[in-house]
Amino acid sequence: MKNWVKILLTISSKDLIIELKSKEIIVTITLFSLLVVSIFSVTSSNPSNLSAEIGAGIIWASVVFSGSIAMSKFFSHEEKDETLNAILLMPVPIELIFFSKILSLFIFLTISECLIIGAFSIFFNSNPLSIYILTVIPIFNLGFSCVGTFFGIISSKSRSNEILLTLLLVPIVIPLIMFATELTKAGLSGIHSPNFNLWLSLGILFDIIFLVVLTFLFGKIIDQ
Amino acid sequence: MLLTAKKINKSYQDNHVLQDANLDIKSGDSICISGENGSGKSTLLKIFCGLLRPDLGKLSILDRDPYKQPENLFIKQRIGVLMHSNMLYPQLTLKENLLFFSKLLGIINHRSRTYEVTDELNISKFLDIEIYKLSNGNRRKAGFAKSLLNDPEILITDEPEANIDSDTIEIFSNIFLQRLERSKANLFKSHNEKFYEKCSNKRMKLEHGRLLDL
Numbered sequence: 001m002k003n004w005v006k007i008l009l010t011i012s013s014k015d016l017i018i019e020l021k022s023k024e025i026i027v028t029i030t031l032f033s034l035l036v037v038s039i040f041s042v043t044s045s046n047p048s049n050l051s052a053e054i055g056a057g058i059i060w061a062s063v064v065f066s067g068s069i070a071m072s073k074f075f076s077h078e079e080k081d082e083t084l085n086a087i088l089l090m091p092v093p094i095e096l097i098f099f100s101k102i103l104s105l106f107i108f109l110t111i112s113e114c115l116i117i118g119a120f121s122i123f124f125n126s127n128p129l130s131i132y133i134l135t136v137i138p139i140f141n142l143g144f145s146c147v148g149t150f151f152g153i154i155s156s157k158s159r160s161n162e163i164l165l166t167l168l169l170v171p172i173v174i175p176l177i178m179f180a181t182e183l184t185k186a187g188l189s190g191i192h193s194p195n196f197n198l199w200l201s202l203g204i205l206f207d208i209i210f211l212v213v214l215t216f217l218f219g220k221i222i223d224q
Numbered sequence: 225m226l227l228t229a230k231k232i233n234k235s236y237q238d239n240h241v242l243q244d245a246n247l248d249i250k251s252g253d254s255i256c257i258s259g260e261n262g263s264g265k266s267t268l269l270k271i272f273c274g275l276l277r278p279d280l281g282k283l284s285i286l287d288r289d290p291y292k293q294p295e296n297l298f299i300k301q302r303i304g305v306l307m308h309s310n311m312l313y314p315q316l317t318l319k320e321n322l323l324f325f326s327k328l329l330g331i332i333n334h335r336s337r338t339y340e341v342t343d344e345l346n347i348s349k350f351l352d353i354e355i356y357k358l359s360n361g362n363r364r365k366a367g368f369a370k371s372l373l374n375d376p377e378i379l380i381t382d383e384p385e386a387n388i389d390s391d392t393i394e395i396f397s398n399i400f401l402q403r404l405e406r407s408k409a410n411l412f413k414s415h416n417e418k419f420y421e422k423c424s425n426k427r428m429k430l431e432h433g434r435l436l437d438l
């Protein structure tokens with residue numbers, strides 16, 4: 001078990017070192033999220049008085065699209081340099097490779113969310129940080145990274161991988177987006193959501209189901 | 225027997241690349257596979273190293289089933305692979321790449337093994353240089369170094385001599401031959417006559433999907 005954790009951290013820290021050197025994903029998500037938030041800001045007639053519903057939509061639309069761009073970049077490199085094959089040739093269980101990629105994407109998504117929340121606070125003069133959004137972030141990131149890793153690897157084989165990944169990813173994570181926007185809305189408006197427990201259960205259930213099913217399917221797909 | 229393949233079949237849609245291909249590899253074998261372009265040599269090597277699954281046939285490596293866990297982990301720990309691509313991270317330095325893969329291979333003295341392999345291939349001076357900054361020849365050497373990290377029982381290589389100069393071909397050949405003295409086995413594909421003449425003690429040709437002794 002200790003050894004598996006070590007391998008998981010070895011693979012994920014390698015992804016982070018590559019990113020620290022190339023800064024490719026960070027630069028992409030920074031520019032993209034700043035662009036999306038600023039477009040919403042300039043098109044809004046009164047950015048300081050934005051409704052919680054629209055605010056939550058802006059935050060999660062930015063996260064979903066900048067996250068999917070980061071994912072397609074992340075996996076297209078692995079495909080181009082055949083480095084995923086190199087890891088598959090190593091004595092590492094396939095499930096562990098899947099989990100290590102989820103962990104790396106989880107970290108990239110968290111960085112992207114920090115940037116988006118920061119940009120949102122500046123452009124809309126509103127602080128979205130609340131217990132709600134802090135609860136949402138880890139649950140959303142786990143589910144989104146899990147589905148993103150699975151489809152990222154599949155779509156990296158395709159020439160139009162960026163479009164394909166977004167097309168595959170977004171419809172599946174709609175329940176997760178609904179969960180995230182509902183709770184963020186409650187955080188932005190300051191009004192307690194009566195369905196907090198229901199939405200929280202939905203988010204956690206999504207994560208559990210997709211983590212179990214996709215871990216199983218990932219092994220099968222790679223085997224084939 | 226280190227590797228036994230029986231009646232291996234593989235098709236890409238209607239193209240039957242491998243048809244009942246049989247092969248046995250024992251300790252001390254250094255087998256060169258030749259054949260026309262598109263005859264299925266790379267496909268065969270990919271099946272043996274676990275990157276592809278055959279449609280039909282039986283494969284046993286180190287007396288274990290490569291399609292079962294944890295048996296396949298035991299096999300992967302004991303084979304070395306160098307395909308067409310060097311399969312290295314271009315943004316990482318040679319040292320970072322080799323340390324990363326040796327950690328995954330579970331090599332205890334991973335630092336000393338990294339230095340040992342790079343010394344052997346005469347690439348120690350490039351240890352702190354990113355792979356993308358290296359020449360094609362040095363990248364090939366780096367890829368070869370990676371495949372030697374675990375001192376594999378079977379070394380599977382696809383044109384290891386591609387992009388390298390004659391001095392390096394000499395180094396590669398010596399490594400191939402030294403491995404045979406230690407009862408290891410090599411399986412490779414090559415179009416370089418000088419290289420395969422020196423490195424192989426058995427030659428086979430892949431023709432119409434079947435492996436024939438030469």
